[in-house]
Amino acid sequence: MIIKKFQASTEKDAILQAKEEMGSDAVVLNIKTIKHKGLKRIFKKDIVEVTAALEERMPTAAIPTNAINLVADNDTTAVKSEEKSEDKSTAIEEKLDSLQEMLVNQMKNSSEKKEEKEEKEKNKEENTNFAFIQLVYSQLLENEVDEKYANQIISEVESSVKKESNMDTILSGLYQKIILKLGEPESIDSEEKKSKVVFFVGPTGVGKTTTIAKLASDFKLDKKLKVAMITADTYRIAAVEQLRTYANILGVPIKVVYTLEELNEAIDEFKEYDMVLVDTAGRSHKNKEQCEEIRHLIKDCVVPEDTGKDIYLVLSAATKYKDLINIVDVYDEIGKYKLIFTKLDETGTLGNILNIRLKTGAPLSYVTCGQVVPDDIRLLDAQSLAKQLLGGEDKK
Ligand SMILES: Nc1nc2c(ncn2[C@@H]2O[C@H](COP(=O)(O)OP(=O)(O)O)[C@@H](O)[C@H]2O)c(=O)[nH]1
Ligand SMILES: [Mg+2]
Known part of the structure; x- marks a missing residue:
């Protein structure tokens, strides 16, 4: 599908542009009125932006009902009356609003999902680190390190373990801590x-x-x-x-x-x-x-x-x-x-x-x-x- 945007001072002109460029099979996906901001608003007229799409082999029946078929509109019918055009414009604005709303929601959902996924990943990492620390702790006890000292070593390292720490950094932290506690042997x-x-x-x-x-x-x-x-x-x-x-x-x-x-x-x-x-x-x-x-x-x-x-x-x-x-x-x-x-x-x-x-x-x-x-x-x-x-x- 080819999607293009066309801007003109009126909706009609924008659709005409789309039709000229993309042919009569093009469908309008969206029409948006772009309002100028600040002082420009007073001197310049609003712009209409039409988003048109072209699916070469798309059967007519498959065209979305909320899309406006350019084939149905010929030059004369499209501009038949101002009133009709205004009605359509309002309808299109509504469609645009709902589409925007839908997109915003979708984006919100996907970013929420992304955050959820990231949170899950972080939790997974933290859990792995925790399991690893537990494993090392039981190893110390296995080697008959007094529970009191094993706890001390683990808690000292745990407090310096950052969320992004991996097993290597935890292990080298524990290793260094034990070496420090053993001290330099003296001959x-x-x-x-x-x-x-x-x-x-x-x-x-x-x-x-x-x-x-x-x-x-x-x-x-x-x-x-x-x-x-x-x-x-x-x-x-x-x-x-x-x-x-x-x-x-x-x-x-x-x-x-x-x-x-x-x-x-x-x-x-x-x-x-x-x-x-x-x-x-x-x-x-x-x-x-x-x-x-x-x-x-x-x-x-x-x-x-x-x-x-x-x-x-x-x-x-x-x-x-x-x-x-x-x-x-x-x-x-x-x-x-x-x-x-x-x-x-x-x-x-x-x-x-x-x-x-x-x-x-x-x-x-x-x-x-x-x-x-x-x-x-x-x-x-x-x-x-x-x-x-x-x-x-x-x-x-
Ligand atoms: N397996 C083993 N036996 C040792 C070691 N050091 C000493 N021994 C043995 O322990 C026993 C007692 O050693 P000894 O020097 O007489 O102990 P002392 O009573 O403290 O003077 C002897 O049979 C030594 O050969 C060691 O490092 N390993
Ligand atoms: Mg002796």
Whole structure:
């Protein structure tokens, strides 16, 4: 169908124009009087605009009844009387009004539908994001992240999730949040102090002695530092012998101490060493008194000037969260410590590392993942742990 508009000072002239150009088969779809605006209204006559259409093979019967068939009008009949023309004009104006109304309604409907559709799309996206956040939340719980911390992480990210956020941005937000919460893991030699006396405390059997052997090997063989060992774990002969064996293999001096005085003497004897690693007895975390003894040793021993006194609380990643909470409560007064997690190879869920880090505020440091000395130790990899907590495959 060809549709054209014709403007003239009268309706008749406009129709004539249409007929001349489009032929006698053309039908009038619409007639509109265009009124001038402002001052022009006074000086200029209104214009009539005719919209005509031509459907070449359209049978006459198919022509809309509200359309005016130009075929029916010849030159004379179309202009027969002014009165007739005026009647027709009014009728046409009415038709125009209703057509306009219809179009406006249609446009309104379609824009409403469009808005509805957009709203639906937005809701769909929001729902997908919500479902995704739920999935990540359950993944955190699956990895035994404490519900309290999982909620905290999710709500912090949720508040920054914009309507237009997609899964990628949400995931990277969560990932960054977890990495920030894990903090930068600190190695023993990362501070500027030259010499260090480093105490390893924690429950029996978590891997303190093995960890000391692993670190001593790295410090001595790889970092070429002067390393010495002290053991205050005199409750079991086997414990002393265990550390002595490692010391002999590595060729580092070792002292066994029973009292604070002996500890001070040993520290003084090793004052030229870069790194003095002190093993302590693994006390039952249920016995506050025994822990008090270790606290007293650490607090009251005297280290040379310019020598740092560091404490590392060694915990097994395979210990139940409830037990870990009791343990850190007991060691709470021991002084500022950093955290070492052992036995990562014995558990598939590492949420406790994040939980204890957040509960204590203590910096993370090393993790061990096997019994092999010296290989199975490394500085914690926060990126890898964050990925794993979010359900990634990055198990290490
Ligand atoms: N699977 C595994 N076993 C470990 C790890 N670290 C230590 N162990 C083992 O845990 C047991 C206790 O270790 P030990 O160093 O004597 O613990 P301590 O009582 O805290 O000094 C030993 O059999 C170690 O070989 C680890 O990362 N993974
Ligand atoms: Mg031990």
